[in-house]
Amino acid sequence: MTQAPVNVTVTGAAGQIGYALLFRIASGQLLGQDKPVRLRLLEIPQAVKAAEGTALELEDCAFPLLNGIDIFDDPKQAFEGVNIALLVGARPRTKGMERGDLLEANGGIFKPQGEAINAGAADDVKVLVVGNPANTNALIAQSHAPDVPAERFTAMTRLDHNRAIAQLAKKLGVAVSDVTKLTIWGNHSATQYPDIFHAEVKGENAAAAVNDQNWLENEFIPRVAKRGAEIIEARGASSAASAANAAIDHVFDWVNGTPDGDWVSMGIPSDGSYGVPEGLISSFPVTTKGGTYEIVQGLEIDEFSRTRIDASVKELSEERDAVTKLGLV
Ligand SMILES: NC(=O)C1=CN([C@@H]2O[C@H](COP(=O)(O)OP(=O)(O)OC[C@H]3O[C@@H](n4cnc5c(N)ncnc54)[C@H](O)[C@@H]3O)[C@@H](O)[C@H]2O)C=CC1
Numbered sequence: 001m002t003q004a005p006v007n008v009t010v011t012g013a014a015g016q017i018g019y020a021l022l023f024r025i026a027s028g029q030l031l032g033q034d035k036p037v038r039l040r041l042l043e044i045p046q047a048v049k050a051a052e053g054t055a056l057e058l059e060d061c062a063f064p065l066l067n068g069i070d071i072f073d074d075p076k077q078a079f080e081g082v083n084i085a086l087l088v089g090a091r092p093r094t095k096g097m098e099r100g101d102l103l104e105a106n107g108g109i110f111k112p113q114g115e116a117i118n119a120g121a122a123d124d125v126k127v128l129v130v131g132n133p134a135n136t137n138a139l140i141a142q143s144h145a146p147d148v149p150a151e152r153f154t155a156m157t158r159l160d161h162n163r164a165i166a167q168l169a170k171k172l173g174v175a176v177s178d179v180t181k182l183t184i185w186g187n188h189s190a191t192q193y194p195d196i197f198h199a200e201v202k203g204e205n206a207a208a209a210v211n212d213q214n215w216l217e218n219e220f221i222p223r224v225a226k227r228g229a230e231i232i233e234a235r236g237a238s239s240a241a242s243a244a245n246a247a248i249d250h251v252f253d254w255v256n257g258t259p260d261g262d263w264v265s266m267g268i269p270s271d272g273s274y275g276v277p278e279g280l281i282s283s284f285p286v287t288t289k290g291g292t293y294e295i296v297q298g299l300e301i302d303e304f305s306r307t308r309i310d311a312s313v314k315e316l317s318e319e320r321d322a323v324t325k326l327g328l329v
């Protein structure tokens with residue numbers, strides 16, 4: 001272990017996703033088996049003790065790649081020198097809360113975190129926002145970090161991507177590894193559009209292999225888009241291990257590259273591609289290489305897909321308008 005450790009900051013470290021995520025980071029699954037990590041955990045003061053408990057367990061795993069753990073309740077300290085920032089902690093919607101209240105409450109979290117990243121992060125910082133509403137929280141954080149290149153702020157739609165692959169593989173009776181080029185477009189919300197028209201199954205077009213528009217419209221798309229609610233209904237709590245798994249996948253692929261002939265979905269600041277207004281943090285098909293990503297260009301978007309993408313992008317624009325009015329971006 002000759003390399004300097006990579007500083008990984010995890011917010012909401014004492015939460016459900018944090019508990020499923022930290023052990024995998026420390027075991028080397030986030031970055032690779034050759035990369036030592038130093039964990040910097042951020043929690044609210046009331047949850048610091050629980051985070052300390054998790055840190056005791058991490059210690060007890062004796063992970064060879066885990067170089068150390070520090071726990072903070074101050075974002076400025078937690079993001080000092082950070083290379084990889086996983087923004088998981090967020091304010092959940094509670095009874096009687098309107099969408100605007102939710103955006104405002106999260107603004108109170110993601111604005112100071114964006115400022116702290118701006119002030120203290122390492123030059124190569126990469127940020128993944130998991131906490132909901134993930135795309136707009138990422139936009140808030142990014143807009144308060146003017147010295148960090150905007151494209152370093154990403155939002156997680158990888159869970160949706162993985163869910164869609166699993167459902168498609170199940171429908172066709174193939175292995176998940178047979179499915180490539182799946183795309184999630186838009187927002188991490190019920191308006192998202194899981195697109196199988198460019199996806200392939202063993203190299204053949206997936207939509208043609210399915211050949212069932214009714215399944216696509218009335219089963220597949222709503223199932224994937226509302227999977228979070230299905231999990232909450234069944235488990236009595238929101239997705240945690242699968243969300244942590246998706247965060248691992250997102251960062252691992254961003255850092256280590258996507259395989260030739262495939263791509264992944266990431267919520268990223270739009271450059272105007274596919275008619276998505278510039279600056280909105282929207283999900284696109286991307287390839288990654290050498291720690292950077294590029295939007296897959298040149299995909300033909302038919303009328304059906306266009307309508308779905310536009311609907312999700314409209315929701316993102318409305319969220320941006322709402323947080324702009326609140327003075328959060
Ligand atoms: N993008 C995606 O695909 C998914 C996103 N999520 C979202 O991830 C978030 C976390 O989920 P869970 O871990 O299940 O929630 P949780 O409620 O178990 O944990 C959240 C943790 O964040 C902490 N926290 C709150 N404010 C904080 C702040 N200002 N700084 C640092 N920590 C703070 C809380 O103390 C708590 O320990 C939620 O917003 C959830 O909706 C969940 C699943 C998938």
Ligand SMILES: O=C([O-])CC(=O)C(=O)O
Pocket residue numbers: 132159227228229231238239
């Ligand atoms: O729906 C939720 O609250 C959690 C979530 O984002 C998901 O599971 O996709």
